[in-house]
């Protein structure tokens with residue numbers, strides 16, 4: 271990590287805040303005793319910074335209209351430096367949507383209300399320059415969105431930065447998750463989220479099969495009816 275100098279040119283411009291968010295998550299994982307995920311996070315090559323969005327390519331995803339509000343809400347639970355890092359990362363990453371979701375959206379407004387952005391490690395679109403055991407990123411959901419149950423072979427830790435309701439199993443009830451407390455999903459464990467009046471912004475850490483995207487598990491809860 272080269273935080274001693276503030277080189278704002280090239281990829282280094284994005285590295286420091288991304289590594290600051292990794293350090294934030296590392297602290298929460300330590301507190302939760304998540305040794306395996308901590309080791310995977312520590313194994314990430316700090317230079318394996320996933321590409322920033324060029325300024326000419328904002329992505330155009332409708333959910334990004336809620337990003338500023340989501341970051342502001344998230345900052346209420348973060349110290350100044352972490353809040354600055356979050357704002358810098360959220361504003362520079364490439365926000366995307368899982369291709370399988372685009373091909374098969376679960377309901378009418380989902381694609382208008384969801385995006386994610388991997389900012390350390392390989393994305394689910396392919397391998398990084400070196401084999402990696404982990405990938406870290408951000409999830410953004412607009413208010414009033416149901417993100418139905420889905421699953422993936424990667425182990426996952428989420429750190430919610432704003433309030434939303436979460437379900438951690440097929441048919442499991444949706445309950446408000448505590449902001450700043452890590453949530454764990456084992457490989458292939460179905461999980462789902464619902465936002466109410468506020469957007470959801472959450473950090474995620476995938477370990478293991480990080481290049482295999484999520485798929486819907488479908489129909490486990492009446493709450494997921496569009």
Ligand SMILES: [Fe+2]
Nearest residue numbers: 426455461484
């Ligand atoms: Fe997940």
